[in-house]
Amino acid sequence: MLDLGTVTTLIAFLVGIVLGFPIGWLFIGSTALGLFVMGSPTVFMANAFFHSLDSSTIMAIAFFVFSGALISEAGLADRIVNFSYSLVGRLRGGLTGVGIVATLFLSALTGSSVPCIAALIPLLVPRLEKFGYRRVYTTALLCSSSYLGYLIPPSVPAMIYCLLAGQSVAALFLATVFPGILLAIGYGMLNYFMVGRYTFESTEKPLLPTTFEESVKDILHTGKIAIPALGCPVLILVGIYGGIFTPNEAGGIAAVYCLLIGWFVYRELTNAKLKKALSSTIGTFGMTTLLLAGGTILTRYLTRQGVAQEVANFMLNMFENKYLILLMLNFFLLILGMFLDGIPILILVVPLALPLMQELGINLVHLGAIMVVNVGIGVMTPPFAMSIFVGSRLAEVPAAELTKTMLPFLFLVSIPVLLLTTYIPALSCWLPEILLGSSIVGPW
Structure with a gap:
């Protein structure tokens, strides 16, 4: 009671x-x-506030947010988009599919969703509209794909989950790789069948290679130019899993790398652009730390008052089957995702759900993958979806029309990927166990 x-x-x-x-x-x-x-x-509130931020992971989050702010300002996004064009532009639906491929690459730079949208919509939507692709569809595909930034490492929500649940950041980075790849493949297949409904006649045609030899030359040329941009995620992942530096140190290395590439390689990063990136980072990071510290205060109070145990007892009494409990957890998180951003959801739900999940024997790395996919889907679920708000404003399309166009991606791809992640633990646990060992991941 x-x-x-x-x-x-x-x-x-x-x-x-x-x-x-x-x-x-x-x-x-x-x-x-x-x-x-x-x-x-109320003295415990000050202690909880301080200790929630007394972590090196907080610094890593700040650096990855800064790296995400630099991707468009430093010219990295442009090169990645051009490379994506050369890879898939000739395929059916390939021009819009460029958004999916580019998001995969950018996800390994930003660790979040909104920076992907902010970088890609101005680059792709006007260009593809000239080639006969409706603005609302290109925007819908980019907004739906944006939460690949949560699944492809490094991931800011994954770091926050690990901070709250005491799990290995390196393990959870790997745990969401297969769900992210499944999501990208599913979106690509759906785009293949849907894109024809959202095209119109246009006199302007894209300049694409017409022969295999020309395609190879184009891929090599754009790939060579994009190597400095693509080198950042490679450096991060090789460094982390090669034992060269920790995931926390990787954030600082990523930020410095993006600065150097923008200044000395692409030479597009000016003082004004750097100031803009810093301003964006300070605002985003300030909001994140306030959410993390404030949410820790609330959840520790609720845990101290026995709410977590009450929730665990209620769910165990209502559902004896752990698979039904996981289904209800997904349903609850999806409902929250319709009204709250992902970080507040993690901060609020993780501490309250841990006792129940541990009692059920759910692997906490697997649970992290489930939660990260859930809060990622929240980015695209109306009525309060961040990707819809940002995409509608940047692309100048009505939010209601954008939401309607995004629904097939939600119900035909995102929800099935969530269910596969929930009920097939190997999708999230196999890769980290192979690379890091069972002692890090635990039994699943």
């Missing part, structure tokens, strides 16, 4: 969400209100 303070906290939090209060401050304010109602001291 929950006490009055806990009930007050939960009600205040839900009412605050409905009224649209900032989530970070809502985490802190609802906790303080619950403590005030019970007459309890």
Whole structure:
């Protein structure tokens, strides 16, 4: 039975969400209100706030956010898009499929979703519209693909999950690789069949190679130019899994690498662009740290009050089958994803779900993959989907029309990939176990 303070906290939090209060401050304010109602001291809030940020992983998140802000400012995104054109541009649906391939590459630079959209929509949507591809479809494909940034390492949500659940960052980076590849393949297949419905006659045609020899030359040429940009994810992954540096150190190395490439190789990074990237990073990172610290305060209070154990007991009494419990967890996370961003969801749900998952014997690396895929899908689920908001504004298409066009990608690809990740642990546990060993991953 929950006490009055806990009930007050939960009600205040839900009412605050409905009224649209900032989530970070809502985490802190609802906790303080619950403590005030019970007459309890608030000293633990300061301790929880400090210790939640006293981690080297926080620094890594800041550096990866900065790297993501640099991708378009430093000219890396342009070279990656041109290389993607040469790889798949000649295939049916290949010009729009460029967005999927480019997102795969950019995901290994940004660790997030919104930077992918912000970099690719201005580069691809106007260009493809000239070639007869409807603006709304290209935008929908890019927005749907954007959460590959959560699945292809490095991943900011994966680092936050590991910070909350005490798991290996390197293991979870690997755990989402196969789900990410499945998602990209599924989107490519769906695009192959859908793209014909969203084209119109255009007199302007893309300049693409017409023979195999010309295609090889084009791939080699654009690939040579893109090597400095593609070198960043290669450097990061080889460094991490080769034992050269830790995942936390990789963030700083990625940021320095992008700076050097932008300044000395592509020579597109100016002081004004650097200032813009720094400003964007400070805003994003400030919001992230407030969410993380505030959410830690709330979840530690709820855990201390026995809410996590109450949730575990309730679910175990209602469903004896762990597969049904996992299904309900997915459903709950998808509903939250319709109204909240991914980071607040992780901060709120992970500490409360861990006791239940451990009691069921769910591998926590596998659980991390499930949660990261879930919060990734939240990026594209209306009514409050970040990719829809950003994509609609950048591409100047109506949000309602964009949402309708994205629904096939959600129901025909994203949800099936989520279910496969949930019920086939090997998809997320096999690769990290092979590369890191069973002692890191644990039994699955």
